[in-house]
Amino acid sequence: SSATPSTKSSYTIGLIPGDGIGHEVIPAAAQILSAVSGDKTFDFVNLDAGFEHFTKSGTALPEKTVSTLREACDGALFGAVSSPSHKVEGYASPIVQLRKELDLYANVRPVRRPRLENGTAADTAPLDLLILRENTECLYIKQERIEQTPEGQVAWADRRISERASRRIGQKALDMALARYLQRGHATVTIVHKSNVLSVSDGLFRTTVRDLYAQRPAAYQPIQLNEQLVDSLVYRLYREPHAFDVLCCPNLYGDIVSDAAAALVGSLGLVAGANVGDRFCLGEPVHGSAPDIAGQGIANPIAAVRSAALLLHHLDEHAMATRIERAVDAFLTTAAPSALTPDLPGGKGTTQSVLNGILAGL
């Protein structure tokens, strides 16, 4: 993505609803994309993946889904996948696999709350965090094995932290912080780690990002570089969320920290994400498949809609993206609490009523 607007006139977008409320929020996001398309065209391709698909077909991520994304799509939106509560032979999370197969090395998760004046949150100060989560390694390489010992089973998992992956996510963090600096006059990157225990692996993550920063002092001088141990980060995030700006995290810490941050803005149903590689972007809300409310028409579509806006930024369709973001913010700041979905305090609305509210504000 660059600051220059795109000159392309049509896009093929893969839609992978996945499981549960994915089937409700992804169509909603697609509808918003169509609504902002203007004289451009979005062609949507529906693609299978997920636990529901696995139970029907024996595969969680069909070959065809991967090859269509690779060969025919300019970008895609992913809904959510259900995690079976027990181990199911042959099943592995398709989203973890997709991130790896398409080399979508950065998981970009802006956690934002506009200034709320409608009483939906006790703390009305706006919040604008950006979580950058390394998306290809750490414990997510899923290299695990089990041993029999005289004292019973012993399981081992490998955690991989490479200089290359740390550099790629660190670079993204610094670049995005610089863009934020240009917009608002200040930017901080906080490296999240646990190098007081993992001195080698988290030590490598930490020094790789620090080195990147140190190598271009003139360019990065406007950015402040901090660091915080992951445990105290989660603590401080609640007490002083405004002390943070861009968070640069290894994969698993990023997973946990995003959910912690989501609680701060009132609901996971608001938090967008994008899995970004050098050539491809897969928008994906941070929330899960929410089996408890699936099929009821009350899932909050905002996270998916905002994820679509992140995809548009990646396609250099910044004007369209901004239209969506403003309409969402306007809706959140002016809607009566009862018009919101039930994940938000006082919410009595539906996916459709929220969608209508956003469409009206475009």
Next chain:
Amino acid sequence: SSATPSTKSSYTIGLIPGDGIGHEVIPAAAQILSAVSGDKTFDFVNLDAGFEHFTKSGTALPEKTVSTLREACDGALFGAVSSPSHKVEGYASPIVQLRKELDLYANVRPVRRPRLENGTAADTAPLDLLILRENTECLYIKQERIEQTPEGQVAWADRRISERASRRIGQKALDMALARYLQRGHATVTIVHKSNVLSVSDGLFRTTVRDLYAQRPAAYQPIQLNEQLVDSLVYRLYREPHAFDVLCCPNLYGDIVSDAAAALVGSLGLVAGANVGDRFCLGEPVHGSAPDIAGQGIANPIAAVRSAALLLHHLDEHAMATRIERAVDAFLTTAAPSALTPDLPGGKGTTQSVLNGILAGL
């Protein structure tokens, strides 16, 4: 620890202040122990450990500290250690080492807030969580190595999850939940894991605890057994803290979850911990060495004082422990906010003024 009161008449207690505010809160906790001793005696032995000691002597955990704890002490209190922000050759966290050397396999962290009627918290409902953190393995085994590859350095860390360690912490969780059930008529154990990604290692943790529960259906029937993925646990903990009771966590998740829970009760300065093995207990507040406020006399001693009460329970001195716990709760519920230390809203007090308040209530 058992329900039967101890008949011992004197105890030797190791005191390891460690770094930073450890030097302020550990003496305060010792003073409280003396104050409740009645016709029994506490003999205190001061022991070295920590980063400050490392910079003076080249060792973070002297042999003498370990052997004195092993051979001469009935229990001990540990303050906190500073984590150098950069890698320091030869330094390793003494607390991680102590937990392992003394086989203190359970880290017991009650996160409690009495009903507050003095306006120090927006949400005044009492909270009473019990975090049980496996204390000897997971990524804390610190088996790490680094490789040179054509693409730069690659670091590896081993994560170990054993049936034995999972069973020990699971057993503790179920036993403590049963005790809670007897006291209050309900108890839930939530297994915290990420087995949708770590199906082998977290899968072993999860099934080991589940199997323990299933093996004694009559005994554990009053306890509800739940589970929650660590990312959504951190999220739900903020939104619905009262949905949880006993949390049973692998080591690293337990580290992060304790800090998250501490934010809920207003301050890390309130949260006690105990590293517990079959024969020994090392009380240790959850907070760190807080270099920013060290030496100012304003550290909150409550976490350390409550840790001393946990140690007393372990020594079967339940009456003494309960006296301390009641005095702390009474102080927290009746003190003017300004009498509290500055980590709490409105706090203008000192370590000494809080200590005096608790002493007055004993």
